[in-house]
Amino acid sequence: MPPSPATEPKPSGQPSSPDQGRLRDLLEELEQIYRPSASEGERHAAEWLVERFAEAGAQARIEAEAAHGTYWWPLGIGAALGALGGLAAIRGHRLLGAALGAVGAAGIADDFPPGKRRLRKPLPTRTTCNVVCELGAADAERTVVIVSHHDAAHSGLIFHPALPKFADRLGLIEGQDTSPALMAPVVGGPILAALGALTGRRLLAKLGIVLGIGTAAAMADIGRRKTVPGANDNGTGVVALLALARRLKEEPPEGIRVILLSTGSEESFSEGIKAFGERHFPQLPRESTFFLSVDSIGSPHLLVLRGEGFLKMHEYPRRALELMDGLAEELGIWLYPNLRLHNGTDGLEPLAAGYETASLCGCTDLKNPANYHWPNDLAENVDFGSVADGIRLVEAAVRRLGERWL
Numbered sequence: 001m002p003p004s005p006a007t008e009p010k011p012s013g014q015p016s017s018p019d020q021g022r023l024r025d026l027l028e029e030l031e032q033i034y035r036p037s038a039s040e041g042e043r044h045a046a047e048w049l050v051e052r053f054a055e056a057g058a059q060a061r062i063e064a065e066a067a068h069g070t071y072w073w074p075l076g077i078g079a080a081l082g083a084l085g086g087l088a089a090i091r092g093h094r095l096l097g098a099a100l101g102a103v104g105a106a107g108i109a110d111d112f113p114p115g116k117r118r119l120r121k122p123l124p125t126r127t128t129c130n131v132v133c134e135l136g137a138a139d140a141e142r143t144v145v146i147v148s149h150h151d152a153a154h155s156g157l158i159f160h161p162a163l164p165k166f167a168d169r170l171g172l173i174e175g176q177d178t179s180p181a182l183m184a185p186v187v188g189g190p191i192l193a194a195l196g197a198l199t200g201r202r203l204l205a206k207l208g209i210v211l212g213i214g215t216a217a218a219m220a221d222i223g224r225r226k227t228v229p230g231a232n233d234n235g236t237g238v239v240a241l242l243a244l245a246r247r248l249k250e251e252p253p254e255g256i257r258v259i260l261l262s263t264g265s266e267e268s269f270s271e272g273i274k275a276f277g278e279r280h281f282p283q284l285p286r287e288s289t290f291f292l293s294v295d296s297i298g299s300p301h302l303l304v305l306r307g308e309g310f311l312k313m314h315e316y317p318r319r320a321l322e323l324m325d326g327l328a329e330e331l332g333i334w335l336y337p338n339l340r341l342h343n344g345t346d347g348l349e350p351l352a353a354g355y356e357t358a359s360l361c362g363c364t365d366l367k368n369p370a371n372y373h374w375p376n377d378l379a380e381n382v383d384f385g386s387v388a389d390g391i392r393l394v395e396a397a398v399r400r401l402g403e404r405w406l
Helices: 020-030 040-055 072-090 094-111 162-169 184-199 202-224 231-250 271-283 318-331 348-352 384-403
Strands: 060-067 126-135 143-149 257-263 289-294 301-304 356-363
Touching: 020 040, 020 231, 020 384, 040 060, 040 126, 040 231, 040 257, 060 271, 072 094, 072 184, 072 202, 094 184, 094 202, 126 231, 126 271, 143 231, 143 271, 143 384, 184 202, 231 257, 231 289, 231 384, 257 271, 271 348, 289 384, 301 318, 301 384, 318 356, 318 384, 348 356, 356 384
Parallel strands: 143 257, 143 289, 289 356
Antiparallel strands: 060 126, 126 257, 301 356
């Protein structure tokens, strides 16, 4: 078995900086596991994680949940319905066109977290595996849930690294504090088709057809591609949980229960954390539970998201942001300021459910996660200094919340 990690000396009262060599070793092991959402590989990764928790002296369990395991099928179906609606409108079947466009748009919008995702319910389901490691007194009055995910994403041309560089050359990134609303055209196609049908305006219907076909083609491209190694997204979050487990076993925080949660099927629109919420939110009081999502912290710059959401922007609560910002300043960790995400991390589900929540992520100078959904998302390209700082910041948050609540 791998040797126990050493830690670097720490100043009094500050979290230890984890051994970066050990973090790299763990990440290189994990990236070798081909782990699409809700797959045997994802289960293998979950079992690997349980074993690594045991090496740290912490017990963990696997909670099996039902999941569909993709997002390209429901979005592709919704987009295709929109395209069919546009075609029906052009051919004079305006009522049918409006209905198809409306159903497609509603289904797509509802499939984005934290929606109910009814469009995927008739689709085939598989098993996804959440890994849960509980530390501290089970009857503690306050709970901190640290969330990561161990599945990896499919690639696709839409994720090509040249696209952000091209956008930067056009001046579309500088000065922006919110990522592009990439899902707006996805839902926009069926909306335009429905509007074209209702108003009789053929141009709108044609635009709906073009966007619908384009979206369906993009989703087909993603679905046919392989899963990337997922070192940064989100192997870095997984190894952060392991480092935290060891630290919290060595020096248990007082007055608080800690749940280290690694979800499956995050890359299929956060199905793992949704299932965790359906199972556990009723037993986790909102007034005494804090969620902290950790995702892609191997990018050059750490950041704490100000808000996120695919269509509607969900703002993170002020007290949670002040906690994370203040601790980062105390630790001398610079955070990329004031960024919001028109997408979703596992922090979105508890945020929408009303919990005090924060989301610790990372980005490049172009304000994107490093090597996002691309085959070069390897341990050799991870910034382990950022990972170590992220782990220190999360540990500090746990200990501060144990000392005093928000």
